[in-house]
Amino acid sequence: MNTVNDKAIVKDYFNATGFDRWRRIYGDGEVNRVQQDIRIGHQQTVDKVISWLEADGNLSGLSICDAGCGVGSLSIPLAKASAIVFASDISQKMVGEAQVRAKESLGNTDNLSFMVKDLEGLGGSYHTVICLDVLIHYPQDKAAEMITHLASLAESRLILSFAPKTLLLTALKKIGEFFPGPSKTTRAYQHREADIVNILVNNGFSIQRQEMTSTRFYYSRLLEAIRN
Ligand code: SAM
Numbered sequence: 001m002n003t004v005n006d007k008a009i010v011k012d013y014f015n016a017t018g019f020d021r022w023r024r025i026y027g028d029g030e031v032n033r034v035q036q037d038i039r040i041g042h043q044q045t046v047d048k049v050i051s052w053l054e055a056d057g058n059l060s061g062l063s064i065c066d067a068g069c070g071v072g073s074l075s076i077p078l079a080k081a082s083a084i085v086f087a088s089d090i091s092q093k094m095v096g097e098a099q100v101r102a103k104e105s106l107g108n109t110d111n112l113s114f115m116v117k118d119l120e121g122l123g124g125s126y127h128t129v130i131c132l133d134v135l136i137h138y139p140q141d142k143a144a145e146m147i148t149h150l151a152s153l154a155e156s157r158l159i160l161s162f163a164p165k166t167l168l169l170t171a172l173k174k175i176g177e178f179f180p181g182p183s184k185t186t187r188a189y190q191h192r193e194a195d196i197v198n199i200l201v202n203n204g205f206s207i208q209r210q211e212m213t214s215t216r217f218y219y220s221r222l223l224e225a226i227r228n
Helices: 003-014 017-025 033-056 075-080 092-106 140-153 167-174 193-202
Strands: 063-067 084-089 112-116 126-131 154-162 205-214 219-227
Touching: 003 017, 017 033, 017 092, 033 075, 033 154, 033 205, 033 219, 063 075, 075 084, 075 092, 075 112, 084 092, 092 112, 126 140, 140 154, 140 193, 154 193, 193 205, 193 219
Parallel strands: 063 084, 063 126, 084 112, 126 154
Antiparallel strands: 154 219, 205 219
């Protein structure tokens, strides 16, 4: 798959089979064993971000860009905590589902807005930019460009998560235990932590907090980078 087409493939996927699959994983209905495991792992990542932000004690009124917001798993609780949330995703179906969920859980609210937009098209300036589990769709040679763009939108902080490229995960992927099953997902890219940290440092940020979430099928490294 060439990198030029990756984005179009990802967009189509999250507007079709990927939408059905991830809407269920990021929901509370019945799912299979692997999906349940991924659901639990992902929720842990979301909870860790929320606990960092709550610990800072300034969440109310804070402007936050949730880039690649999916079905709103992070945006909705952040809006509930009175942050001013600008959520966006490349997939119109994911954004549509996020809007339905936001309405169900928050009613009409003016501190959460949604846009169908890819990351590279985002503008504006936000105290905090958050991008969870989206780098998995970016090959290494596109990651620097993507992170540099998000960094340019972040006044103070950029929070990112990615599947770390470790020997263990590379081996698991080879024997098919990681992202199991044929064509259940798009191509998944892991990233070396040192590469991601370098990109952040080159953009004038330093790492403040970090976390790792691993379940059987879900692996996500979470970094909080603060503008120097
Ligand atoms: N961040 C959300 C979360 O953690 O709940 C969703 C994670 S989901 C694995 C990946 C999301 O990234 C999908 O909703 C997908 O449509 C979105 N996405 C992928 N590539 C994107 C891009 N270039 N720009 C914006 N969104 C993108």
